[in-house]
Each structure stands twice: as C-alpha cells, then as structure tokens.
Amino acid sequence: AFLADHAGAGELIFPGWNFDDPDVDPMKARKLDWAARLLRWLERRRGEAFAVLDGRREAVDAALREALGDRFDD
Known part of the structure; x- marks a missing residue:
C-alpha cells in the first residue's frame, strides 16, 4: 500500500484482506x-x-492515540 501510494496510485483497494480471521495464529x-x-x-x-x-x-x-500520544493528531 505504501509503495503504491509513493508511486502515485490513484486508488488503493485490498481484495481478500480480513483483519478478523479467527484461523490465524497469535503472531499473525x-x-x-x-x-x-x-x-x-x-x-x-x-x-x-x-x-x-x-x-x-x-x-x-x-x-x-495510545502509541503516538499528542503526535496522533498531527
């Protein structure tokens, strides 16, 4: 995503991404x-x-906000 952004991508899409997959191990x-x-x-x-x-x-x-504190809103 960051490379595409840097290259000037007009749109970013994320097919198949699932942040709530119950089958992943704790590290994933x-x-x-x-x-x-x-x-x-x-x-x-x-x-x-x-x-x-x-x-x-x-x-x-x-x-x-917890990780960045006041810098979060910059």
Whole structure:
C-alpha cells in the first residue's frame, strides 16, 4: 500500500484482506493489528476511507492515540 501510494496510485483497494480471521495464529493476529494501524495512518494522510477499515477506525484510532500520544493528531 505504501509503495503504491509513493508511486502515485490513484486508488488503493485490498481484495481478500480480513483483519478478523479467527484461523490465524497469535503472531499473525498481531501483524494484522499493526497492518490496520498503518493503513489507518495512510488513509488519514491520503484523505480517504479504505473499505477494509470499515467498522475498525475507532479501535484503530484509539490504539494509534495510545502509541503516538499528542503526535496522533498531527
């Protein structure tokens, strides 16, 4: 996603992404949590709303706010 953004992609789509897959192991679940946080940051930077984050933004924002503190709203 970040490479596509850097290359000037007009639209980012995420077919098949499932952040709530119950069949992943704990390590993969942690990676997916971080992927959601990074995509939320990219989404905000681009001024877009990625469908893959629908229903997750509030929780992801809370996690980012906890990790970044005052820098979250920059």
